[in-house]
Amino acid sequence: MNVSLRFDPIRLPASAQELRQEVRNFLAHQIKRGVFSSSDNIASDNEAFAHAVSQKGWIGMAWPREYGGQERSFLERYVVNEEMLIAGAPTGRYFVADRQSGPTLIRYASENIKRSILPRIIAGDASFCIGMSEPNSGSDLFAARASAKRVEGGWRLNGGKIWVSNANISDFMIGLFRTSKPTEENRRHGLTNFLVDMKLDGITTNPIRQMSGNADFCEVNFNDVFVPEDHLIGEVDGAWKQATSELAFERSGPERFLETFGALQAFIKLAQGADDLRLREGVGRLVAQLYGLRRMSVSVAGMLQDGREPVTEASIVKDMGTVWEQALPAELRRLSGLMAHEVYDVAAFRECLDYYLRIAPKLTIQGGSTEILRGIVARGLGLR
Secondary structure, rough: OOOOOOOOOOOOOOOHHHHHHHHHHHHHHHEEEEOOOOOOOOOOOHHHHHHHHHHHOOOOOOOHHHHOOOOOOHHHHHHHHHHEEEEEEEEOHHHHHHHHHHHHHHHOOOHHHHHHHHHHHOOOOOEEEOOEEOOEEOHHHHOOOEEEEEOOOEOOOEEOOOOOHHHOOOOOOEEEEOOOOOOOOOOOOOEEEEEOOOOOOOOEEEEEEEOOOOEEEEEEEEEEEEEEHHHHOOOOEHHHHHHHHHHHHOOOOOHOOOOOOOHHHHHHHHHOOOOOHHHHHHHHHHHHHHHHHHHHHHHHHHHHOOOOHHHHHHHHHHHHHHHHHHHHHHHHHHHHHOOOOOOOHHHHHHHHHHHHHHHHHHHHOOOHHHHHHHHHHHHHHHOO
């Protein structure tokens, strides 16, 4: 067995810790101004907030200066992201572009695309979604059937994508399309990435309403959509390596275990002063688990900073993190059942908890299902 798994014990530098307080002050100011509230959906398309974050230099902050970035570290970006999540900030307009689409364009796009699109992302004026999963194949990207056919001057796209987060508010998609059939020797062959303007004729976007009331998942259909040649991202038929590299950015951040963190915050506030050992033990276990996930996530950020592609490690963070955050609301509901309702306002907490219980089922699906992730981990460990 070839085992190359490692999580280096990375510590956040002093510059990152100083930045943390700056971010907290910024977020407090934005809340005071009424730009957002902690009850907003973090996927919201809040243009005013995006522009405020841009003015701080926190969009594309780790990108090269020649494209408008700050060349700050992934660990500093980690701190900004973490504080945004904890505050429930509405980062939907720029988050995907900052996290993975921008780095993909920097690495694989034409110079013309870089010069025209990257500054718009940094300004908070261009939002992105990722088109990978498809109806009838889900997270099995090898089974992708949405096609791209070469025509004069570019390509024609046909087919569909599903579970595309924020497609209904996105300006662009980086979409994975089949340009050739897979071979018997290489099932990964034949997939190509394209930059797709979501306002093009032939694109229809249908939000999928969830039981939480949110509709940030979407189904997107392409009917003979033309994209120009310079919107090809990387090599024809060679997108699989690009996709796996991209997913190392997508799957390893604190967003993979902090989406239900607000429920834990609310419970700790509820239980202040309680002397029940069962409550203390329960909260202590949850906080210890959270700390372990965070250390793993920071380690992956350090590897990305060093220019490595920790695909296996990122998949482990995503798998363990989303399973944990999915189970968290139910565990907090169990712990709240140990509390005297006449002493603690358990009813108000349960009302708050209801939202997190409703979003929990989606967490192990978005960004790659648990089953797919464990297959990637098994392959990375040489077990398949």
